[in-house]
Amino acid sequence: MAVTGMRRHVRRSLLLLTVALFALASIGVASAQVGTPKPITDEAKKIEDLWIFTLLIAAVVFVAVEGALIYALIRFRKRNDELPVQTHGSTVLEFVWTGIPVLIVIALFTYSFIVLRDVENTAAAEDMTIEVQGFQYQWQFTYQLNDLGVNADPAASGEISVIGTAAEEPTLVIPIDEPIEFRLLSNDVIHSFYIRDFLYKLDVVPGRDNRFVITARETGDYFGQCAELCGLNHALMRFKLKVVTRDEFDLWVAEQTGGNGESAVRRAD
Amino acid sequence: MTSIVIPRPEGYARPRSALLDWLTTVDHKKLGILYLYSTMFFFGVGGILALLVRTQLAVADNSFVGNDAYNQIFTMHASAMLFLFIIPVWAGFGNYVVPLQIGAADMAFPRINALSFWLVPPAGILMFSGFLVDGGAAQAGWTAYSPLARGLGPGMDLWIIAVILLGVSSTIGAANFMVTMFRLRAPGMTMFRMPIFCWTMLVTSVLQLLATPVLASALAMLYIDRNFGGAFFDPNGGGNAILWQNIFWFYSHPAVYIMILPGMGIISEVLPVFSRKPLFGYKAFVFATMGIGGLGFSVWAHHMFTTGAVLKPWFGFMTFMIGVPTGVKMFNWLGTMWRGSISFEAPMLFALGFLSMFLIGGINGTFSAAVPVDFALHDTYFVVAHIHYVLFGGSVFAVFAGLYYWFPKIWGRRLNEKLGQAQFWLMFIGFNLAFFPMHLLGLDGMPRRIATYSNESGWEALNMASTVGAFLIATSMIPFIVAVIAAFMRPKDQPNDPWNANTLEWWTTSPPPVHNFDDLPEVHSERPLFDARQSGAGH
Ligand code: HEM
Numbered sequence: 001m002a003v004t005g006m007r008r009h010v011r012r013s014l015l016l017l018t019v020a021l022f023a024l025a026s027i028g029v030a031s032a033q034v035g036t037p038k039p040i041t042d043e044a045k046k047i048e049d050l051w052i053f054t055l056l057i058a059a060v061v062f063v064a065v066e067g068a069l070i071y072a073l074i075r076f077r078k079r080n081d082e083l084p085v086q087t088h089g090s091t092v093l094e095f096v097w098t099g100i101p102v103l104i105v106i107a108l109f110t111y112s113f114i115v116l117r118d119v120e121n122t123a124a125a126e127d128m129t130i131e132v133q134g135f136q137y138q139w140q141f142t143y144q145l146n147d148l149g150v151n152a153d154p155a156a157s158g159e160i161s162v163i164g165t166a167a168e169e170p171t172l173v174i175p176i177d178e179p180i181e182f183r184l185l186s187n188d189v190i191h192s193f194y195i196r197d198f199l200y201k202l203d204v205v206p207g208r209d210n211r212f213v214i215t216a217r218e219t220g221d222y223f224g225q226c227a228e229l230c231g232l233n234h235a236l237m238r239f240k241l242k243v244v245t246r247d248e249f250d251l252w253v254a255e256q257t258g259g260n261g262e263s264a265v266r267r268a269d
Numbered sequence: 270m271t272s273i274v275i276p277r278p279e280g281y282a283r284p285r286s287a288l289l290d291w292l293t294t295v296d297h298k299k300l301g302i303l304y305l306y307s308t309m310f311f312f313g314v315g316g317i318l319a320l321l322v323r324t325q326l327a328v329a330d331n332s333f334v335g336n337d338a339y340n341q342i343f344t345m346h347a348s349a350m351l352f353l354f355i356i357p358v359w360a361g362f363g364n365y366v367v368p369l370q371i372g373a374a375d376m377a378f379p380r381i382n383a384l385s386f387w388l389v390p391p392a393g394i395l396m397f398s399g400f401l402v403d404g405g406a407a408q409a410g411w412t413a414y415s416p417l418a419r420g421l422g423p424g425m426d427l428w429i430i431a432v433i434l435l436g437v438s439s440t441i442g443a444a445n446f447m448v449t450m451f452r453l454r455a456p457g458m459t460m461f462r463m464p465i466f467c468w469t470m471l472v473t474s475v476l477q478l479l480a481t482p483v484l485a486s487a488l489a490m491l492y493i494d495r496n497f498g499g500a501f502f503d504p505n506g507g508g509n510a511i512l513w514q515n516i517f518w519f520y521s522h523p524a525v526y527i528m529i530l531p532g533m534g535i536i537s538e539v540l541p542v543f544s545r546k547p548l549f550g551y552k553a554f555v556f557a558t559m560g561i562g563g564l565g566f567s568v569w570a571h572h573m574f575t576t577g578a579v580l581k582p583w584f585g586f587m588t589f590m591i592g593v594p595t596g597v598k599m600f601n602w603l604g605t606m607w608r609g610s611i612s613f614e615a616p617m618l619f620a621l622g623f624l625s626m627f628l629i630g631g632i633n634g635t636f637s638a639a640v641p642v643d644f645a646l647h648d649t650y651f652v653v654a655h656i657h658y659v660l661f662g663g664s665v666f667a668v669f670a671g672l673y674y675w676f677p678k679i680w681g682r683r684l685n686e687k688l689g690q691a692q693f694w695l696m697f698i699g700f701n702l703a704f705f706p707m708h709l710l711g712l713d714g715m716p717r718r719i720a721t722y723s724n725e726s727g728w729e730a731l732n733m734a735s736t737v738g739a740f741l742i743a744t745s746m747i748p749f750i751v752a753v754i755a756a757f758m759r760p761k762d763q764p765n766d767p768w769n770a771n772t773l774e775w776w777t778t779s780p781p782p783v784h785n786f787d788d789l790p791e792v793h794s795e796r797p798l799f800d801a802r803q804s805g806a807g808h
Pocket residue numbers: 412525526528529571572588589591592595630631632634635637638643646647648652655656659660664
C-alpha cells in the first residue's frame with residue numbers, strides 16, 4: 001500500500017476507534033442513571049460503597065491503559081520503513097508494573113474483607129426469623145407467631161405462611177429498622193434468593209441451612225427473583241417485597257391471623 | 270549463516286484418493302485444518318443458537334421460544350461455544366502451528382493426534398442429538414448443577430458422554446503437545462527461545478492434563494447418580510449438592526484459562542510483527558503465563574461465593590491476585606508497541622480489538638472478586654457481560670487475529686484486506702452494543718439464564734439494544750465468509766513470509782510441504798527469521 005494511502009487508512013481506523021470508544025463511554029454515562037439498585041438495607045449501603053470504590057479504581061485503570069493504547073497507536077504508527085529500536089524489555093519496568101497491581105490488589109482486598117465482615121451478621125435471639133422455602137417454581141415465606149421481632153409474644157403459637165403460585169407472585173412483608181433473619185430451605189434443587197435492592201443473594205441449597213441477616217432502612221415496594229437456574233419455569237420464580245413500618249407490619253400480621261379464609265394463610269393450632 | 274538440512278522421512282507421500290487422505294491423515298497440518306473447519310462450524314451453530322436467545326429476549330414477556338426450548342438453547346449455546354468451539358479451536362491452531370514454529374516435521378504422536386481430532390465430531394453429534402430425544406437436549410446450563418441435572422431427561426446423558434469424549438480428546442492432545450514441545454524442538458531452540466504461542470500452548474496443555482480428568486470423574490459420578498441410583502450430589506440420598514460445584518469449578522476455572530491463554534499467545538505473535546519490535550519482556554511474559562496457570566487452580570470457589578459454603582476471603586484474595594500476572598501481560602503488550610512502527614493490517618486490528626476488550630473483561634471480573642459486590646452481581650447479566658468480554662472480546666478476537674495472520678501460511682492465499690477491515694469494525698461495534706448493556710442489566714437485577722422477563726422490569730430497552738448488537742455481530746460474518754470464498758477462488762500466490770514475521774513457520778513455503786521443512790536456519794533467539802533477515806540470509 002502506498003504511504004499516503006496507508007496514512008489515510010490509519011487515520012480512518014483511528015477515527016472509527018475513537019468514535020466507538022466514545023459511543024461506549026456515552027452509553028455508560030447515559031445509562032448510569034437508569035435503574036441502578038437502590039440500597040435499602042444497612043448491608044446494601046456498605047456493599048454500594050465498596051462497589052463505588054471498585055468502580056473508581058476500575059475507571060482509573062481503564063482510562064490509563066486504554067489511553068496508553070490509543071496514544072501508542074497514534075504516536076507510533078508506521079511512518080517509514082525504518083526499523084525501530086529493538087528493545088527487549090526492562091527488568092525495572094517489570095518490577096514496577098508487577099508492583100502497581102499488587103498494591104491495587106491489597107487495597108481492594110482489604111476493603112472488601114472489611115465490608116464482608118460487616119455485612120455477614122448473625123441474628124440475635126430476639127430477631128425475627130423468616131423461613132424462605134424455595135421450590136420448583138415458587139417461594140413460600142413462613143413467619144412463626146412467637147418469633148415476630150420486637151413485639152413478639154413468646155407464648156403465641158401458629159404461623160403465617162405465604163405461598164406463591166404460578167398465577168400469583170407471593171409478597172414478602174418485612175418491618176423497617178430491625179434486624180431480620182432469613183432462613184433459606186429447599187427440598188428439591190438449588191435456588192437462589194435474590195433481592196436487587198438488598199444488593200444481596202444467597203443460594204437456597206437442599207441439605208444446607210443458609211441464613212443471612214439484614215436491616216431495612218426504607219419503606220416501599222421492591223421485587224425479588226430466583227437467581228439460580230432451577231428448571232423449566234425458573235424465570236417465573238418472582239416475588240414482591242414490601243418494607244413497612246412496625247405498625248403496618250403488626251396490622252398485616254393481625255389481618256393474616258384474623259382467619260378470614262385466605263388460601264395463602266394458614267393457622268396452625 | 271548455515272542452515273541445517275533435514276533428512277526427508279521415507280514413505281511420507283503415498284498417493285491416495287483425496288477423501289481417503291483427509292479421513293486417514295495423520296499429518297498435523299491436515300488435522301489442524303480439520304480442527305479449524307469443524308470448530309468454526311460449531312462457532313456458527315453456537316452463534317445461531319445465540320441469535321435465538323437474543324431474539325427471545327429482545328422484548329419483554331416474549332413467547333418466541335418457550336421456557337423449555339429456551340433452557341435447551343442457552344445450554345447448548347454455551348456448551349457448543351466452550352466445548353466444541355473455543356477449547357478445540359486452540360488445538361486446531363496448535364496442531365497447525367506448533368510443529369512448524371519449533372521446526373519439527375510433525376507432532377510427537379501423529380496417530381494419537383488423529384484420535385484427538387476424530388473424537389470431536391462424534392461428540393458434537395452426540396451432544397446435539399439431544400434435540401431429537403424425548404425431553405430435548407441438555408438444559409441445566411453448561412455448568413450442569415446437581416441435583417437439577419440429576420432429574421432431567423436423556424439429553425443430559427448424551428451431554429455427559431459428549432463432554433467426557435471431548436475431555437479425553439483434550440487430555441491426550443495435551444500430552445501430545447507437551448511431548449512435542451519438550452522433544453522435537455529444532456537445534457538451537459532452547460525452551461526460552463520457543464515462540465510465545467508455543468509457550469501458551471504448553472501451559473494450556475499442563476492445565477488440561479491436570480484439570481480435565483477431574484471433570485471426567487465428576488461427570489462419571491453424575492452419570493452414576495442419574496442412571497445407577499447413585500447419590501453423590503443428592504442430599505436426599507446422603508450426598509452433597511455443593512460437591513458437584515467444587516469438582517466442576519476445580520476443572521472449569523483452569524478451563525477458563527485453557528480458553529484464553531492460547532489467544533494471548535496469538536496476540537503475542539501478532540503484536541511484535543506489526544509493531545516491528547520483539548515482544549517486550551519475553552521471559553516475564555512466560556512467567557506470567559505460568560503464574561496465571563498456577564493461580565488458576567486456587568480460585569475455583571469464586572464461582573460459589575453465594576453458596577455460603579466456601580472460604581470467601583481466601584478465594585477472593587486469590588482471584589484478585591490473578592489480576593497481577595494479567596496486568597504484567599497487558600503492560601508487556603503495550604511495551605511491545607511503544608516506540609514501534611505500527612501498521613494496521615487485519616491481524617493487527619483483531620489483536621488490538623483483543624487488547625482493548627480483554628482489558629474490560631479483566632476489569633469487570635474484579636468486581637466479582639470483591640466478595641460482597643459479587644453477592645449483588647453473581648448470576649446476573651453482569652457476569653454474562655464479563656464472560657463475553659473475556660471469551661468473545663478476548664478469545665474470539667484472537668481467533669480471527671490468528672486466522673487472518675496464518676491464512677496465507679495455511680492456504681497460500683491472503684484474505685482480502687478491505688473485507689477484513691469491514692468485518693473487524695462491524696464485529697467491534699456489534700460486540701460492544703451486544704454486551705456492554707448487559708453490565709447495566711445485571712446491576713439492575715436481571716438474573717442470567719431466564720427465558721423471559723416482565724414488562725414492569727424496565728429491562729426492555731437495553732435488551733433490545735443488545736439484540737441489535739448480536740445481529741450486527743452476525744452481519745460481520747458476511748465479509749469474512751466472502752473473503753474466504755474469494756481467497757479460495759484465487760491461485761496460491763503467497764511467499765514464504767508475507768508479513769516479515771519472526772518465527773520458523775514463515776521459513777518454509779506457504780503452504781508448507783508434507784514434511785514441513787527442507788532446511789532450517791540456525792536458531793539463536795526467539796526470532797530466528799528476524800535474525801536471518803538481519804544477516805541477509807533469507808531464501
Ligand atoms: C482478570 C482476571 C479475571 C478475574 C478477576 C475473574 C473473576 C471472575 C469471577 C469472580 C467470576 C465469578 C462471578 C460470579 O459468577 O459471581 C468469574 C466468572 C467467569 N469468568 Fe472470570 N475472571 C477473570 C478472567 C477470566 C477469563 C480469562 C475467562 C475466560 C477465558 C473468564 C471466564 C469466566 C466465565 C466463563 C465465568 C462465568 C462462569 C459461570 O458462572 O458460568 N474469566 N470470573
